[in-house]
Amino acid sequence: MPFTVADKGLNYNDYLFESRKKTERIYISTTQAYRVLKKAAIAVGIEDFGTHSLRKTWGYWTYKASRYNIGLIMDTFNHSSQSITLKYIGITQEEKDELYSLVQF
Template sequence: MTQPKDVQPIRDQQQLEDMKWALKRHCSERDYILFVVGCETGLRVGDLLKLTTKQILDLKGKQNKILRVKEGKTQKIRDMYIANCFQEVYDYAKNVQSPYLFPSRKGERPITPTQAYRQLNKAAEFAGVEHVGNHTLRKTFGYWFYKATKDIAMLQRILHHSHPSVTLRYIGITEEETNNVLKTFSVFH
């Protein structure tokens, strides 16, 4: 199964809710939590799949719910504040019978990126959401972070991009904003 090249962020709140519903109803709690953590942190799927149950369970008594992750692609250490979704993730992690937060059904390993892709697309089909892939979670984080803050420099640092234009293109802002301006633009009014 090849991933589509036109993977997009989820730009609509209702579609985000529809994806959450579809993941709960038609996939599994594991896949739902993967989606939530991915959208809340902006981590790449490959890095999400390396998370352990211990990392989550160890945060229970701590005031700041900060996950420290070494990103696979950049090898940079990233601290992620996960208080917004901590209780839900913690409740899930308490019941996971594996060292990995997102275990495969076949054993003690995490699911593969291919399996994550299949589950996300299965949910997307039920939810009526198009252009979904593994990068959708990270792009969705970036899109909503930018919409809330308009701070492209900070988002660029969070995503470890080389230039603001890379970040804008990655989250689909440039094309969207250009199209919105062109819809109402006229030289003669």
């Protein structure tokens, strides 16, 4: 069942993945984060997964949720052009054509 950060009593600055090896609250390494996420991806049948997959997925869904505001996503990713951002988040020509077909004259 989905939950929000607030449902779990967490603040937005809290770590989602804390180290289990320390008594104080510290984050896990990027290597360990990759291991955890890769194992979870395999468990649900996702084969081509990397830590950048999260960033790209966030970009894709934020692009859709922002009503296709590619400039916002481009700026967030610090890309030099919209075409780079569109390619990075996996927007195909077919999807661009669908977007264009939404406009009726």
